Amino acid sequence: MGFSSPNSQLLSKIATNELHGENSPYFHGWKAYDNDPFHPIQNPNGVIQMGLAENMLSFDLIEDWIKKNPRASICTSEGLNKFRDIAIFQDYHGLSEFRNAVAKFMGRVRGDRVKFDPARIVMGGGATGANELITFCLADPGDAFLVPSPYYPAFGRDLRWRTGVQLFPVMCNSKNDFQITVEALEEAYEKAKQSNIKVKGLIIANPSNPLGTVLDREALKTLVSFINEKNIHLVCDEIYAATVFSAAPNFISVAEIIQEMDCNRDLIHIVYSMSKDMGLPGFRVGIVYSYNDAVVNCGRKMSSFGLVSSQTQHLLASMLDDEEFVEMFLRESAKRLSDRHKFFTMGLEQVGISCLKSNAGLFVWMDLRSMLIEQTVEAELELWKIIINQVKLNVSPGSSFQCVEPGWFRVCFANMDDATVEIALKRIQMLAGQGKEKEVAVKNKPWRKNLRLSFPARIYDESSVMSPRLMSPHSPIPHSPLVRART
């Protein structure tokens, strides 16, 4: 456009720093998908999106509820009488019926073993906004948070970019199924201290993204003791609390643990959202639930930057208050996720690919270490490029989750319909050299030769096709993976 100054001079230092994380391979996969998105009819050899942790398996249940409850929406003739009240309402506290319903729902998905106080709920724009909000409240620029690795890649952006906070990984590995040990916690803590960096807290995702595992009671107690002893905060991102699809092991919230042990509750904060458990990431409903009054007060002022639309609050207040619906939804959603997980992992097992044993989340943590030429990040990325460009699946490499062991990949399985997941599975089976398409059979390293994909055309009913989108879901700017990368 004729300007010669680089953006770094025109824009702020914060806006142009690299902490948005866009340069990671995790985000490049999104571009590959955007450039060549799979469609069963229009582009059957395109890239299948398996890098998006969305729960699309139970939309029909929500749609049915919406149809049966037209008064819950203010944009229907049945609900219009509430329009004015809701349209003008933007109290930072949120609608009381919304906070009450969310508190009740949070208790319900945690097995009613704990009660949540609606007065402690602070709104954020999704868990993304909630995570940034809590970081702002707890730490100054330059301070650090510890975070067990592998961890959700967008933590890098959400917790650091605008706050100036640093992350120190707590290294976990497959020797003990990536469990967090006290030694690893101490090591990360000492590393920060040796660099004269103040550690303000520990953030965990439980259930874990990307592992799909839940922390047991003992592990949670260890974490609470650790932060208590160091007098630092514990932020538990429990966004997948109800996305646990087999009864054992149960999900246990930190809220339950602090009822059972002595600890300074001012240090405990929960982040929650409707993006996964209800499958509504577009609604941008995020929650900080803090046991610390000062954080609640300060967070509430700050939540003005990321309020949940009052229209959404109004709708969800009715939906979540409908106990019968919530009960049925959670049961059915767990069943569908469980079936999908079983189908997918068994299909992988048939060709000798194993995954970390898991029962939560919308993904599996797939072990392709044996396919690496050598156990390095470079080799992992080389394999990943083949998976994206030739196998045509956008899966996410472990290195983008700061995993210390090369060869692990996160594969999302709930953002597509049955037919698409079957195709995705076939493609992975081809990669393993044991699928039906024998043209890829190559000695030892099947993926080292060019893979030519040719899948039989399936008979699709266009109206029921679920997965393809012409563009990835979150970006305001076409083909920018930046904002999208929150899943």
Ligand SMILES: Cc1ncc(COP(=O)(O)O)c(C=O)c1O
């Ligand atoms: C652990 C974790 N935290 C936060 C988020 C962001 O969620 P939201 O869409 O509610 O902003 C995600 C999304 O994948 C996540 O996995």
